[in-house]
Amino acid sequence: MIFGWTLTYTISQILALIGKVLLILTFFLKSRKKIIWANTGNIIFSASSFYLLNAYSGMASGIIAAIRNVFAYTSDINSKSKTMLKREKITMYVVMIALLIAGIFTYQGIGSTLYIIATMLVTYSICQKSVLRYKLLGVIVSILRLLYYIYIWSIVAIWFEVGFLIFAIWGAGMALKNNLKSA
Secondary structure, three states: OEOOEOHHHHHHHHHHHHHHHHHHHHOOOOOHHHHHHHHHHHHHHHHHHHHHOOOHHHHHHHHHHHHHHHHHHHOOOOOOOHHHHHHHHHHHHHHHHHHHHHHHHOOOOHHHHHHHHHHHHHHHHHOOOOHHHHHHHHHHHHHHHHHHHHHHOOHHHHHHHHHHHHHHHHHHHHHHHHHHHHO
C-alpha cells in the first residue's frame, strides 16, 4: 500500500493521470486528427482506470466514445454534403442508443449514470455547429464528470476535472461574450 492506497487503486490513478495528460495535450494540438487520437488515448486510459475502480458505466461509456471518435476521425466534419450530415446524425443516434444500453447493463445506482449522461452530452455537442452551445454544454459535462469522479472516488480525476471545470466556465463565458458582441 502507498499512502493507504492499494496497488490496484494506485495503478488506476496512474492510468487516470496519463489519460488527463493526453486530454490536456488536445488543447495544444492544431490538427483535428491529432486531437481525436490524443482524445481517444485519454478515453482508453480513463476506461482502463474505470475498470480497475469497478466503475463499469464509465468504462462502457469510454469504449463507446472511443468508437465514436473513430467515426469522427473518418468523417470530414467540414463537409456540407447531405450524405455526410446524415451520417453524422445516424452516428449520433447509434452512439446515444449504445450509451442507453450500456447504462442499463452497468447500472450501479444513480451515480453510475452521471458519466453516461456526460458522454451523451459530449456526443450531442460534437454534432452541433454552434461553438457557444458546445462550450455551454462543456460546463455541464464537466460538472457531471466531476460528480462521477467523486462518486467513484478517483482522486487524480477529481483534481484534473476541477481545473477543467474552471477552464470550461472561462471558455463558455468568453464564447457568450463574443456571441453578445456579434449580436
